Structures are given as C-alpha cells and as structure tokens.
Amino acid sequence: MELKLKRLLPRNFIDWRGQYMIEDDPEASWRECRVIDVSTFGAGLELVDATPDETAGRSIVLADNLRGEVRHAIPAKSNGVRVGIEFVDLTEAEQTYLTSLVQLQAAW
Numbered sequence: 001m002e003l004k005l006k007r008l009l010p011r012n013f014i015d016w017r018g019q020y021m022i023e024d025d026p027e028a029s030w031r032e033c034r035v036i037d038v039s040t041f042g043a044g045l046e047l048v049d050a051t052p053d054e055t056a057g058r059s060i061v062l063a064d065n066l067r068g069e070v071r072h073a074i075p076a077k078s079n080g081v082r083v084g085i086e087f088v089d090l091t092e093a094e095q096t097y098l099t100s101l102v103q104l105q106a107a108w
Helices: 093-106
Strands: 012-022 031-038 041-045 059-062 066-075 079-085
Touching: 012 041, 031 093, 041 066
Parallel strands: none
Antiparallel strands: 012 031, 012 059, 031 041, 041 079, 059 066, 066 079
C-alpha cells in the first residue's frame, strides 16, 4: 500500500528568484535562492550555497521578511539543497500579502 501525504492547502508550483538568510548564522549574509512552490502555509526553496546539515532545524528569513522554519532538507539535483519551510509568526498583513502573491502567481 502506498502512503500519500496530503497537504492542507496545495502548493502552487512557481519559479521565483529570491534571497534568504539563515537565522543565527554567524555570517548573517543574504544568499540567493529559488522558490519552487508556495502556499499560504509554506514554501519549497532551492538554496544553491547551503547544505542539509546547515539548514536542518533552523529558521530562514526570505528577503521580504517572511519567516519560515525548515521542516526538511535534502541535497538538490543540482548544487545546493532543497528545503521545505513552514511559515511562522505571520501577521495578518503578511498573510494577506502572501495570499495575494499565491493567487496572482506574482513574480517575487
């Protein structure tokens, strides 16, 4: 029997370029990323210059200040790591902003 995971809200597959920072990183610099998919609850990111060990259990801030906790991290097919984040502590305004981005399939 195959186990299928179902999300509360489906993710929209996209290709947004962005920047992220790993919280509590001693380097504390903005790095490039690619947003693969997004919903109002979380997102899939491709981080070119990170490793699964570096991101596991950490929080990531996207350049527009949306904060998410890393729920899983695996090596990407290309260089880097593929992470899934769950958005946390979003204000009502941030939630509305994110919902509109998803609905419009806007470019980041």
